[in-house]
Amino acid sequence: MFSRLEPRTEWRGGRITDIDVLPLEEAARMASKHAGQEVTPADFLRAAGRGEISLHAVVHRTARVRAHDGGVYCNKGTPNENIVPAGCIPILPLTACKHLADTGRASWRTFDGFEEIHGVPMRYAQGLLTAEEPDFETVPADCRVTGYNVRALADTFCDEVPPPAQPQAAAPAPAAKETPAERRARWLDMFEAEEKLVKRGALQRLAKREGVDRSNMAKDIAKARAERADQKRAGVWASQLVQDGKRKS
Secondary structure: OOOOOOOOOOOOOOOOOOEEEEEEHHHHHHHHHHOOOOOOOOHHHHHHHOOOOOEEEEEOEEEEEEEEOOOOOOOOOOOOOOEEEOOOEOOOOOOHHHHHHHHOOOEOOEEEEEEEOOEEEEEEEEEEEEOOOOOEEEOOHHHHEEHHHHHHHHHOOOOOOOOOOOOOOOOOOOOOOOOHHHHHHHHHHHHHHHHHHHHOOHHHHHOOOOOHHHHHHHHHHHHHHHHHHHHHHHHHHHHEEOOOOOOOO
């Protein structure tokens, strides 16, 4: 899978927000206006097929579903528990996106979702149709894309990408002979500062600035958190042994 795209420039394509949901034709018109060159619905389908953006689709019938582990997927505790209503707009699975890009039609049974683990967005199947349900059938006219992903794809068509509009966290200057532990602590400080500015994609931006692999950086940041927690616990233990400048017996 390719890296997820993120918006990088000030938007010039029209009045939309990140959470607006647009048909592909409208999304392509706005992306073209922003980029100054033509962006087509097929470009959105291909990007979705590569995993660079997420794609939603309107479903036209009610269907019974279950969570991937066999539990409750939606509407827990209501009369509509584990029932997907007609007209909802779930995220399409990656294979369906690829089929739409290649053939203009897709049959699918699973519902994708995202979760951030150590700052890295992970995509996986959260639910699926029950065995007695037929596949959903989707064509490009059923597809929808969020304003966030419209902006992200449009930026890839810009001839020149100016610096990011949002402020960047100031990077502390590394020590001349930085130890692995010092590097992990520095990355943790930078990551937490970056998250305060714009939480989504913080790790990816930081890894790009540092010129390192994102997954390795995530592991180092997780280790730095554990080291910091150990230091705090050690400090509490030490304070319990000393009171008013005297060591307790």
